[in-house]
Amino acid sequence: MKRVICHSSERNCKANETDLAHYHILIEGDGSVSGGDHSIGITSAPRTVTMRLTTLGANTGSIGVSRGCMVDCAEKPFAPSRQPMKQSQWDVM
Numbered sequence: 001m002k003r004v005i006c007h008s009s010e011r012n013c014k015a016n017e018t019d020l021a022h023y024h025i026l027i028e029g030d031g032s033v034s035g036g037d038h039s040i041g042i043t044s045a046p047r048t049v050t051m052r053l054t055t056l057g058a059n060t061g062s063i064g065v066s067r068g069c070m071v072d073c074a075e076k077p078f079a080p081s082r083q084p085m086k087q088s089q090w091d092v093m
Contacts, residue, residue, distance in 0.1 A: 001040070002061035006093055008070040013083050015068055023066040031088030036064075067093060 009019050013029025019036075020026065026034045040063050067089040073081035 001063055003058070004063045004065055005058065007064065007066040008085060009066045009068050010070045010073060011068055012071050013068045013086070019066065019068060023064045025063070025065045027065065027067045027089045027092045029068055029083070029086050029089065031086075031092045033092065065093065 007023065009015075009023070009026070011019055015026040015028055015034045020034070021037050023036045024038065024040050026036060028034060067085055069083050069085040069089060070081040071083045073079060
């Protein structure tokens with residue numbers, strides 16, 4: 001592995017089926033950690049299964065860690081999330 005890529009799922013604070021299918025490790029709103037559906041080793045070589053392309057050109061050799069937060073946020077026009085990142089998620093990350 002070359003890197004760990006940290007994300008916000010732009011979803012709720014509790015991991016759902018979509019989150020589990022797209023990330024290796026998920027940090028929920030209460031700070032608990034869930035494993036995704038795919039092993040970390042699956043990205044050690046070019047893609048052989050369908051996983052979300054979360055970082056253009058950098059998924060191979062990467063571990064994807066996501067905090068469950070930032071649902072309904074937007075950059076333009078700016079809209080804050082209804083569920084911003086919690087301190088517990090930052091501490092675990």
